[in-house]
Amino acid sequence: MNTTLTRAIVVALCIVWLSLPSQAMTIVPDYVNSAGQTWTSDRIGVIQQSIDDWESNILDDQTVNITFDFTNAGTSGYLATWAGSYYDIPAGTDIYPWTSGVTHTIHFNVDYFDDSSANYTWWDPTPGTSGDQPFAAWDALSVARHELGHALGFATNFFVDNASMGGGIDKWTSHITGTTFDLGGLNVSMAAADNLSHVLDDGSTAGDLMVPALVNNVRRDISTTDLDMLQLAYGYQLVPEPSTLVMLFIGAVGVLVFARRRRQP
Numbered sequence: 001m002n003t004t005l006t007r008a009i010v011v012a013l014c015i016v017w018l019s020l021p022s023q024a025m026t027i028v029p030d031y032v033n034s035a036g037q038t039w040t041s042d043r044i045g046v047i048q049q050s051i052d053d054w055e056s057n058i059l060d061d062q063t064v065n066i067t068f069d070f071t072n073a074g075t076s077g078y079l080a081t082w083a084g085s086y087y088d089i090p091a092g093t094d095i096y097p098w099t100s101g102v103t104h105t106i107h108f109n110v111d112y113f114d115d116s117s118a119n120y121t122w123w124d125p126t127p128g129t130s131g132d133q134p135f136a137a138w139d140a141l142s143v144a145r146h147e148l149g150h151a152l153g154f155a156t157n158f159f160v161d162n163a164s165m166g167g168g169i170d171k172w173t174s175h176i177t178g179t180t181f182d183l184g185g186l187n188v189s190m191a192a193a194d195n196l197s198h199v200l201d202d203g204s205t206a207g208d209l210m211v212p213a214l215v216n217n218v219r220r221d222i223s224t225t226d227l228d229m230l231q232l233a234y235g236y237q238l239v240p241e242p243s244t245l246v247m248l249f250i251g252a253v254g255v256l257v258f259a260r261r262r263r264q265p
């Protein structure tokens with residue numbers, strides 16, 4: 001490979017990198033001790049990992065403030081829940097997760113924290129690695145990722161355009177026909193007609209992060225489907241898939257090699 005070609009490839013790779021937006025979404029947690037529970041370093045580590053995971057996928061230069069606390073919700077209900085609210089937002093506002101006046105709180109149900117029970121919420125002390133969770137564990141990292149998914153848009157009749165006393169135009173359900181999200185496009189089956197903030201735990205979305213329930217001994221990641229749905233509804237800028245970047249690199253190198261060959265006698 002001659003010097004000219006080497007230099008040309010290096011320049012091409014730098015251009016690819018520089019063309020990527022440098023900003024990213026920022027999720028700012030506020031940890032509130034409640035229901036007799038405190039935010040230990042292990043628990044904070046799990047939440048921070050879930051935040052890093054979402055931030056590393058969404059490039060919009062926006063800040064979303066989220067409160068994390070604990071609640072008693074019994075042993076027949078949820079592992080955790082997201083509660084969003086807003087008030088004093090001027091009529092006509094297009095409401096996004098970061099819009100001023102929107103508040104987010106994620107409550108973890110402490111009634112599942114008893115690690116002597118058959119199943120319990122488990123806070124991974126090493127959330128950066130997977131595959132080490134106890135069989136009995138409901139993985140708090142998967143739970144946190146799921147609830148952040150709601151905060152970022154898996155929600156019905158909340159993030160509306162042209163907000164008014166009567167509601168506005170819902171960015172989420174306006175993409176749903178029956179129980180299908182983006183009919184004719186992404187074609188994602190939602191959980192049920194009365195549960196349009198989750199995807200169906202069957203078919204192509206079986207075991208997705210955003211299905212209604214989490215089984216024990218399982219860790220779930222943010223999926224391409226989750227991101228594609230959020231992008232369609234809210235216009236998020238997503239980080240290109242690694243495979244796309246590889247294709248860009250190969251494409252640049254291929255073009256340059258081809259050009260060099262053409263120059264040779």
Ligand SMILES: [Zn+2]
Pocket residue numbers: 146150198211212
């Ligand atoms: Zn949910």
